Amino acid sequence: MPKKNSTPQQLMELKPIGILESCFQEKFGTPRQPGLVPGAQSKLRILPQYAPAHSLDGLSGFSHVWLLCWFHMSTSKTFLPKIHPPRLKGRKVGVFASRSPHRPNPIGLSLARLERVEGDTVYLSGADLINGTPILDIKPYLPDYDAAAGARAGWAEQNAFPELEVEFSPQGRADVERVESAGYAGFGRLVADTLRHDPRNSRDKAQMKEGFDMGFFLASHDVHFSVKGSVATVLRVESGAKFEKKFRREKS
Known part of the structure; x- marks a missing residue:
C-alpha cells in the first residue's frame, strides 16, 4: 500500500494474498497464454490475514477469474524498452505491446477457470503460471464487460504459433x-x-x-x-x- 503522503513516483508495497500451487514447475513447458492447456490444475490458498471465509464469499458463482500476479522468476536486471516475443522469431516490439514478463514492474495477468472454492482454497484450471507464483489479487471475470466486441490483436493476429x-x-x-x-x-x-x-x-x-x-x-x-x-x-x-x-x- 502507498505510504501516507506518498507521491506516485515513490515505491509502493505489494503483498501477495497467497502463493499459487501449479502443475508447472519451470518456465520451460509453461503455456505462453492462459487457456491453451485447459487441463492444467492449480490451487490458491488465501492467507489467513485476508479472512478467506469472508473475502471469498460470493466468488463461487463465477465461472472464471482474473489472477493478478508477480513474475517472481523474471531474470530482468535492467529495463529494456523492446523485447523479442517468441512468435516473432527475433523481431522486436515495445515491451508495452507485449505480455512479456520482462517489464519495469513484473506484474502479470492470467485468466483461469474457477473449478470450486473450498474453505480458504480456490481451485483453478487453465492458468499459465508457474508453481510458487505470488498472487496479488483475484477479480471475477465479467463476460458482459471483459469481452470486448471487435477487439484487435495487433501483431499477434498475423503471427500465430x-x-x-x-x-x-x-x-x-x-x-x-x-x-x-x-x-x-x-x-x-x-x-x-x-x-x-x-x-x-x-x-x-x-x-x-x-x-x-x-x-x-x-x-x-x-x-x-x-x-x-x-x-x-x-x-x-x-x-x-x-x-x-x-x-x-x-x-x-
Missing part, C-alpha cells in the same frame, strides 16, 4: 498410462496439450535441433520429448523426480 502434432513412443505411452493408473487422471491429455503449443524457444538453436532430447516437469513427473518436423514425440516420463533447474542437454 504453429501447432505440433503429438505422438507417444511405446515407452512414453506406457509411462503415461502408469501415471494415470496411479491416480493422475488426464495426464496424457495434459502432456499432449502442453506440447501441441510447442514450448521451445525458436531463437534457441539447441532446442530447435531436430531430435533434441528435452524435458519439462509436470508436478513430480519429468516429461521428455523430441521434435522432428512438425511432430513432437513423447519419449518417456520419469516419475518421482525432484525438480531442479537444469540445462537442456542432449542425452548421450
Whole structure:
C-alpha cells in the first residue's frame, strides 16, 4: 500500500494474498497464454490475514477469474524498452505491446477457470503460471464487460504459433498410462496439450535441433520429448523426480 503522503513516483508495497500451487514447475513447458492447456490444475490458498471465509464469499458463482500476479522468476536486471516475443522469431516490439514478463514492474495477468472454492482454497484450471507464483489479487471475470466486441490483436493476429502434432513412443505411452493408473487422471491429455503449443524457444538453436532430447516437469513427473518436423514425440516420463533447474542437454 502507498505510504501516507506518498507521491506516485515513490515505491509502493505489494503483498501477495497467497502463493499459487501449479502443475508447472519451470518456465520451460509453461503455456505462453492462459487457456491453451485447459487441463492444467492449480490451487490458491488465501492467507489467513485476508479472512478467506469472508473475502471469498460470493466468488463461487463465477465461472472464471482474473489472477493478478508477480513474475517472481523474471531474470530482468535492467529495463529494456523492446523485447523479442517468441512468435516473432527475433523481431522486436515495445515491451508495452507485449505480455512479456520482462517489464519495469513484473506484474502479470492470467485468466483461469474457477473449478470450486473450498474453505480458504480456490481451485483453478487453465492458468499459465508457474508453481510458487505470488498472487496479488483475484477479480471475477465479467463476460458482459471483459469481452470486448471487435477487439484487435495487433501483431499477434498475423503471427500465430504453429501447432505440433503429438505422438507417444511405446515407452512414453506406457509411462503415461502408469501415471494415470496411479491416480493422475488426464495426464496424457495434459502432456499432449502442453506440447501441441510447442514450448521451445525458436531463437534457441539447441532446442530447435531436430531430435533434441528435452524435458519439462509436470508436478513430480519429468516429461521428455523430441521434435522432428512438425511432430513432437513423447519419449518417456520419469516419475518421482525432484525438480531442479537444469540445462537442456542432449542425452548421450
